[in-house]
Amino acid sequence: MTTATTPSRISQAFADLAARGEKALMPYVTVGHPLKESTLEIVPALVEGGATMIELGIPFSDPLADGPTIQRSGYQALQNGVTMEFCMETARQLRQQGVEVPLILMGYYNPVLRYGLERFVADSAEAGIDGFIIPDLPPDESAELAELSQAYQRDLIFMVAPTSRDQHIASLSGRASGFVYCVSVTGVTGARDDVSASLSGFLSRVRSALDLPLAVGFGISTPEHVQEIGRDADGVIVGSALISRLDEADPADAPAVAREFMRYLRGNA
Amino acid sequence: MTSTIPPFDITNLPDDRGRFGEFGGSYAPVTLIPAVEELRTAYNDIREDPDFHVELESLLKNYVGRPTPLYFAPGLSEAIGGPKIYLKREDLVHTGAHKINNAVGQGLLAKKMGKPRIIAETGAGQHGVATATVCAKMGLECVIYMGELDVERQALNVARMRLLGAEVRSVTSGSRTLKDAMNEAIRDWVTNVDNSYYLIGSVAGMHPYPMMVRDFQSVIGRETREQIREVEGRLPDSIVACVGGGSNAMGIFHPFLEHTEVELHGAEAAGDGVGTARHAATLSAGVIGVLHGSRSYVLQDADGQISEAHSISAGLDYPGVGPEHSYLRDAGRATYHPVTDTEALEGFKLLCKTEGIIPALEPAHAIHLAGTLAKDMTSDQIMIINLSGRGDKDMHTVTEALGVMS
Numbered sequence A: 001m002t003t004a005t006t007p008s009r010i011s012q013a014f015a016d017l018a019a020r021g022e023k024a025l026m027p028y029v030t031v032g033h034p035l036k037e038s039t040l041e042i043v044p045a046l047v048e049g050g051a052t053m054i055e056l057g058i059p060f061s062d063p064l065a066d067g068p069t070i071q072r073s074g075y076q077a078l079q080n081g082v083t084m085e086f087c088m089e090t091a092r093q094l095r096q097q098g099v100e101v102p103l104i105l106m107g108y109y110n111p112v113l114r115y116g117l118e119r120f121v122a123d124s125a126e127a128g129i130d131g132f133i134i135p136d137l138p139p140d141e142s143a144e145l146a147e148l149s150q151a152y153q154r155d156l157i158f159m160v161a162p163t164s165r166d167q168h169i170a171s172l173s174g175r176a177s178g179f180v181y182c183v184s185v186t187g188v189t190g191a192r193d194d195v196s197a198s199l200s201g202f203l204s205r206v207r208s209a210l211d212l213p214l215a216v217g218f219g220i221s222t223p224e225h226v227q228e229i230g231r232d233a234d235g236v237i238v239g240s241a242l243i244s245r246l247d248e249a250d251p252a253d254a255p256a257v258a259r260e261f262m263r264y265l266r267g268n269a
Numbered sequence B: 001m002t003s004t005i006p007p008f009d010i011t012n013l014p015d016d017r018g019r020f021g022e023f024g025g026s027y028a029p030v031t032l033i034p035a036v037e038e039l040r041t042a043y044n045d046i047r048e049d050p051d052f053h054v055e056l057e058s059l060l061k062n063y064v065g066r067p068t069p070l071y072f073a074p075g076l077s078e079a080i081g082g083p084k085i086y087l088k089r090e091d092l093v094h095t096g097a098h099k100i101n102n103a104v105g106q107g108l109l110a111k112k113m114g115k116p117r118i119i120a121e122t123g124a125g126q127h128g129v130a131t132a133t134v135c136a137k138m139g140l141e142c143v144i145y146m147g148e149l150d151v152e153r154q155a156l157n158v159a160r161m162r163l164l165g166a167e168v169r170s171v172t173s174g175s176r177t178l179k180d181a182m183n184e185a186i187r188d189w190v191t192n193v194d195n196s197y198y199l200i201g202s203v204a205g206m207h208p209y210p211m212m213v214r215d216f217q218s219v220i221g222r223e224t225r226e227q228i229r230e231v232e233g234r235l236p237d238s239i240v241a242c243v244g245g246g247s248n249a250m251g252i253f254h255p256f257l258e259h260t261e262v263e264l265h266g267a268e269a270a271g272d273g274v275g276t277a278r279h280a281a282t283l284s285a286g287v288i289g290v291l292h293g294s295r296s297y298v299l300q301d302a303d304g305q306i307s308e309a310h311s312i313s314a315g316l317d318y319p320g321v322g323p324e325h326s327y328l329r330d331a332g333r334a335t336y337h338p339v340t341d342t343e344a345l346e347g348f349k350l351l352c353k354t355e356g357i358i359p360a361l362e363p364a365h366a367i368h369l370a371g372t373l374a375k376d377m378t379s380d381q382i383m384i385i386n387l388s389g390r391g392d393k394d395m396h397t398v399t400e401a402l403g404v405m406s
């Protein structure tokens, strides 16, 4: 998708990492968790700890693809009064604070639809958000959002799973941009002890069909996972394992906990 | 957006993407996409397979107890005043509600697909009981998700499901009702997709569920059409059904869609009233959105968060509605009316007293609506109410409510 125009911030970030022989580390945080203002401190701390891109989760009342940890964080954020506008404002403030890594909004389709698709994409662009992941918006239903994303030069990132058929993966060519979100397991989000043994075969299937960086998420929680997955993928996504550490910590310590966890995953603890 | 609605050939919707006009579709999480495709193919195959239909028909006749009577209700007709009122007696089928029609059909399909494990959500527990029943009969493992609140208020059905060998999992997230049970069932399906079949209980969810569940339930409307022609020599003037997800209503409506002279009316649960925060009247007060895999009217707040629905009847306590109802509403082919808890209890008592039939609380909404609509009708007109289920499961709720209210 990145034709003659300047590459997106996400594509550029992957290109820079690849040039240095490094992998992307992409933590997921729910906006407004544990406290409403926490995200403004947690994100810079994640970057300090070695995060190379950030997923900002928009809380939703009915997160179908999430396990208990992320469900609870979203519930907390909603209790804290987080709205779509607040998520946009958070991104805007992070940019004002000087956060330069790619910011990706991840959220379910209904709040996006309610906000208005064009308004969502336009406000995101204005707030400094680089891309979107909508887990319940499959490619077949995504034409309108894909078009808008392109018009505003944002990346629309699609997920693929071990169950995905080759034909489905190939159909993303030309539609997906930024990177491909490879779901490591058949299941909902949540930390797991082992990463799937068949991951490598799955990744090579995706690799041969699509000319985009591959980031692997769901279940990743240890430096060993990061190492292992880094052999086949271009980046890892860490959600539940980070959120549960934030849950356990005193909210005042959340930034420090976030920073240390990134260092730990990078193997620099 | 009425312009997106094509002229009437609404009998052969949805299109191949599962669209009823702008409604429906398939908003499935990525892991489920192949499973949903597999289901679509399997359903298309059996739809054309005469052997499947022979088997299904035999089960409906000998196991479910079909056809159900179309009963002329003289006491109710007289009490209400106006049209002749008939009741389609889905309360008389095995397990006590229309849900079994769909459970038998999908159970057979699951078996053909070689899926040994069945997952289902349930609100009132009627779909859970129907699913557990079919699983017991067909030798399938059965896991039922049910909101914690519904586990409490439909305890009888929980006991039935367990007796039938199902595992009932109480869901404690969100409003602890049908919506949350459905979330949990979908999460289970995502996790166990290779060996599990998700047996949805209403005309909701991603394509092909709204179409498939409607097809399995439309036996209600086909029988009704034949029966009323036989006794009255003509079609009815109006049909009334309650709408939760909308399966009993779609089942009786669908064969009548092409007969535009037949008015179709849906009764939605208005809880404490549509003007309050406590109701489940999706088509009366919802906004178009995406919930549980399809685009339809949804009760939601200004930020797109799904509202918690409220109804005295667990089976109607859902903030979404099947996409085909949204389509019929916007196309003007069916009309949907809110009925409060108090009104439903009046309908409940009325049927008990005038006909000696104890209805479930869900169709009690339809009975009350019938009373309202009948005021504008005359004695030479005919109205049919879909009596979707019987009231045994609701005795606890009703005695509690009436103890307080009368």
Ligand SMILES: Cc1ncc(COP(=O)(O)O)c(C=O)c1O
Residues within 6 Å of the ligand: B097, B098, B099, B123, B124, B125, B126, B127, B201, B202, B203, B242, B243, B244, B245, B246, B247, B248, B249, B314, B315, B316, B360, B362, B363, B388, B389, B390
């Ligand atoms: C007797 C009865 N009627 C109606 C419903 C509502 O479902 P639907 O709108 O899908 O018919 C239920 C659901 O549990 C029910 O048990």
